Amino acid sequence: MTESQKRNPSEPEEETHKPPDDLSTRVIPGLAARVGSRVLAEPAVPAPAAAPPTRPIGPVSPSPKRTEGWLPEGTVLQNRYRILGVLGAGGMSVVYKAQDLRFPKVTRLCAIKEMLNTTTDPRLRALMVQNFEREASILATLSHPAIPQVYDYFTEGDRAYLVTEFISGKDLEALLNETEGFFSEAQVVQWAIQICDVLTYLHTRQPQPVVFRDMKPSNIMLDDQGRIHLVDFGIAKVFQSGEKGTMIGTEGYSPPEQYRGIAEPRGDIYALGATLHHLLTKQDPRLEPPFSFQKRPIHQYNPAVSAELQEIIYRALEYDVQKRFGSAEEMKRALLSLKSARGLAATAYISAPETVRPDALKVIWQFACEDEVRSSPCIHEGILYIGAYDNNLYALDAETGKFLWKYAAEGGIASSPVVAEGRVFFGSIDHSLYAVNAETGRLLWTCPTKGRIFASPRVQFGHVFIGSDDHRFYAVNVANGRVAWSVETEGAIRSTPAIGPDAIYFGDEAGILNAVGVNGRLLWRFRARRALTSSPAIAHDLLYVGSQDWFVYALDLRAGWVVWRYRTDGPVVSSPTVVGNTLYIGSADGHVYALDATNGYLVWRYRTGGQVTSSPTVHQGAVYVGSVDGCLYSLDAQTGQLRWRFQTGGPVVSSPRAVNDIVYFGSLDHNVYALPI
Amino acid sequence: MEVGWATDVGRQRSLNEDAVLVMEAWQEGHYAMPPVGLFLLADGMGGHRAGEVASALAVRTAARHILQNLWAALSDQHHSADEPSLQEVLTDAFRRAHEAVTGRVPGGGTTLLCALLLGDRAYIANVGDSRAYLVSPQGCRQITRDHSVVDMMVELGQMTAEEAARHPQRNVLYRAVGQRGTLEVDTFICTLSPGEVLLLCSDGLWETVGGAEIVRVVTASASLQEACDTLVEKANQAGGRDNISVILAAPGCEGSVASGV
Numbered sequence: 001m002t003e004s005q006k007r008n009p010s011e012p013e014e015e016t017h018k019p020p021d022d023l024s025t026r027v028i029p030g031l032a033a034r035v036g037s038r039v040l041a042e043p044a045v046p047a048p049a050a051a052p053p054t055r056p057i058g059p060v061s062p063s064p065k066r067t068e069g070w071l072p073e074g075t076v077l078q079n080r081y082r083i084l085g086v087l088g089a090g091g092m093s094v095v096y097k098a099q100d101l102r103f104p105k106v107t108r109l110c111a112i113k114e115m116l117n118t119t120t121d122p123r124l125r126a127l128m129v130q131n132f133e134r135e136a137s138i139l140a141t142l143s144h145p146a147i148p149q150v151y152d153y154f155t156e157g158d159r160a161y162l163v164t165e166f167i168s169g170k171d172l173e174a175l176l177n178e179t180e181g182f183f184s185e186a187q188v189v190q191w192a193i194q195i196c197d198v199l200t201y202l203h204t205r206q207p208q209p210v211v212f213r214d215m216k217p218s219n220i221m222l223d224d225q226g227r228i229h230l231v232d233f234g235i236a237k238v239f240q241s242g243e244k245g246t247m248i249g250t251e252g253y254s255p256p257e258q259y260r261g262i263a264e265p266r267g268d269i270y271a272l273g274a275t276l277h278h279l280l281t282k283q284d285p286r287l288e289p290p291f292s293f294q295k296r297p298i299h300q301y302n303p304a305v306s307a308e309l310q311e312i313i314y315r316a317l318e319y320d321v322q323k324r325f326g327s328a329e330e331m332k333r334a335l336l337s338l339k340s341a342r343g344l345a346a347t348a349y350i351s352a353p354e355t356v357r358p359d360a361l362k363v364i365w366q367f368a369c370e371d372e373v374r375s376s377p378c379i380h381e382g383i384l385y386i387g388a389y390d391n392n393l394y395a396l397d398a399e400t401g402k403f404l405w406k407y408a409a410e411g412g413i414a415s416s417p418v419v420a421e422g423r424v425f426f427g428s429i430d431h432s433l434y435a436v437n438a439e440t441g442r443l444l445w446t447c448p449t450k451g452r453i454f455a456s457p458r459v460q461f462g463h464v465f466i467g468s469d470d471h472r473f474y475a476v477n478v479a480n481g482r483v484a485w486s487v488e489t490e491g492a493i494r495s496t497p498a499i500g501p502d503a504i505y506f507g508d509e510a511g512i513l514n515a516v517g518v519n520g521r522l523l524w525r526f527r528a529r530r531a532l533t534s535s536p537a538i539a540h541d542l543l544y545v546g547s548q549d550w551f552v553y554a555l556d557l558r559a560g561w562v563v564w565r566y567r568t569d570g571p572v573v574s575s576p577t578v579v580g581n582t583l584y585i586g587s588a589d590g591h592v593y594a595l596d597a598t599n600g601y602l603v604w605r606y607r608t609g610g611q612v613t614s615s616p617t618v619h620q621g622a623v624y625v626g627s628v629d630g631c632l633y634s635l636d637a638q639t640g641q642l643r644w645r646f647q648t649g650g651p652v653v654s655s656p657r658a659v660n661d662i663v664y665f666g667s668l669d670h671n672v673y674a675l676p677i
Numbered sequence: 678m679e680v681g682w683a684t685d686v687g688r689q690r691s692l693n694e695d696a697v698l699v700m701e702a703w704q705e706g707h708y709a710m711p712p713v714g715l716f717l718l719a720d721g722m723g724g725h726r727a728g729e730v731a732s733a734l735a736v737r738t739a740a741r742h743i744l745q746n747l748w749a750a751l752s753d754q755h756h757s758a759d760e761p762s763l764q765e766v767l768t769d770a771f772r773r774a775h776e777a778v779t780g781r782v783p784g785g786g787t788t789l790l791c792a793l794l795l796g797d798r799a800y801i802a803n804v805g806d807s808r809a810y811l812v813s814p815q816g817c818r819q820i821t822r823d824h825s826v827v828d829m830m831v832e833l834g835q836m837t838a839e840e841a842a843r844h845p846q847r848n849v850l851y852r853a854v855g856q857r858g859t860l861e862v863d864t865f866i867c868t869l870s871p872g873e874v875l876l877l878c879s880d881g882l883w884e885t886v887g888g889a890e891i892v893r894v895v896t897a898s899a900s901l902q903e904a905c906d907t908l909v910e911k912a913n914q915a916g917g918r919d920n921i922s923v924i925l926a927a928p929g930c931e932g933s934v935a936s937g938v
Contacts, residue, residue, distance in 0.1 A: 256835035
């Protein structure tokens, strides 16, 4: 907003839209400028590192371009105050450091705020004077150690002056800018408690509460004793219930209702929340979209912040006034209940949710195979099918885990079975694709290839589609196991195909994503920098796939060009799952990622204890995925917060399936598990 | 592909601070290419010629970057990770425009909206409050979202759309080309169904001509160019308080990209 808006809180709206007198002097940091018909929120330049060492009341840092009309050093006002220098300046006022000459034996310092005569518009000028007087009179009625004391108010010529207590110290914005790393949680909580105290004082004034309206790091001074002082009451206001006026405050910190012209005590609580968010994350809200704190969780920037403090800050930042703390006193009580407020180490954010639900998860059933289970389960009509490295394909009762039958191949089964037309299809490292009866396990046919089969089949158009380590991709007739066609690829195929309306897509170990027509004719190819072991997924007319070159790619389904890509910190073997607008995938960097499926922007990521090569599955708002650390994780699909995890005796590379409130998966500890959701 | 466009100073301003750029390309032959349309629209702001310089510079700088990088995506059935993604091409184009405006037009800023139409697929990038819509006889669906403070309030349920439309600060943008440190760009993808028309416009149109009216004009016009001219006329009839820019584009029925080698 313009300086005129900032200084004219309760005036008619059209006043706030007056352009500043001179557009070229738009140099005041932290304030917005109006240009042409449209207003741009002015870049809130963080205070320069060379901010003044001390700064009492008054806005922003000195503006080098505008010194005209400032009082030179040595000027004496009222025969009493000698100007020692400029502490800060805004568009409409300057704050000087001065010495009070009536105390000759000691150096008594004070701060003098001078209202600059910047406008020729008599009406605007009258408003400025009125506001300046209001600031003086509000301050004069207040008496609190954290609020500057008013000593004097006078006019000289056409200028008005406000003399206040001088506070020696530094404002929190300057401190934030010169501090490397983050402030400790305990430190910030101590400041927050002090601020709640002074807000409680302001909000309980009689007959009407005082609303500060401009809480932000640069208006909070930390004196040499480590005590907090609120400065700049330039827009503070005696609260009249239900009153509407114009929007004022500092964009980025102001509560939503302030844009509707409502200023009330709980607006200060919001701005305090915004201030705490800034102090803990070092993310300046004036450089972010308005009201976007919830989209920028504190622990993502500063993992040392406890979940409890984050919860308090987000309650202060509720858009709905009714959902915030009812008073600063209530917020203070919440802050006092924190471990970090009692001098105890804060619980790091990451470990906090684990207390939500201990690992005492009751297994519904588990079934021991004779070797590692890398295959992912397939559940069909109450039967779970899964392959194991003991060469067997197992059929188990999904509800009880009771063994129904097994079919022994000649080699281990890493491939994940699929069921279609009453048959189970799967590949084996013995080079063959198998079809067995889904009810009895009786062999129907085998289709030999010239390489081991790690990939999994897909069934569509009456054909089974599967790739082999022999660098060929096969389309096999469902009924008789005859090869309808096959295509040669550059690399071995470990990726399971995705089937679109008129094409089939699969990756190979040479890093090529092949798109072929249903007749086997090549449509397009995309070459990644490393192997494409991940199995592609189709959604939004895009083809999503991970690569061992660390990227997750979104390709145009019909033409194959890259629409977006996202770089993780390790090879991506895991396969994407897209639900609605979100894509979930794991990486060998140990994280589970949630990305915006239309543009690849990170929604959240969660760190497990090992590589994530298992592919996530999403069920009823939760993501289930295994990790090489031996755990199956259940994460909140929206926030990425841990719901629970379950430890097995070996790495979990199998991808879970969730059906009827049960999640199924295999582990390298040889077991198949069924867990309650 | 059929395209129409118009830009007009309006009735109350002396300068047109909007800028539009329209390009179309076809290729026929053994290797077919989908019809390509590149559309950019910018609404500048800032005093003393800064607005129209900012918008024109943004449009040209962004178009230059897109054209330099587009051919790789279009020219082959063989793609590789060495090519930038389309999203990178679009967002880098916006960042270059941002750098150009920041460096050469101090005090100026501009909205910037870009749509790259490849066959029936539109790749859209946006900063500011110019808008992209999909218009069909069934209605007018907004694709972009405005980077205005009131729009954010509406999104958060803190203000009704009616309040936002009347709010004295409805023109306050929190994101624009040439303003603030780093530029975040919104990107969208949509596939146009037969009968759907892509509309790009500056606020001079959407603030004055409602969605239903836009649908009526587009469906009743003999051509998209006629529709653009009529929309500008309607905005002027409603007062023409601001500059008005409109681009309409519809992929032809030949818009399919899938083709064998």
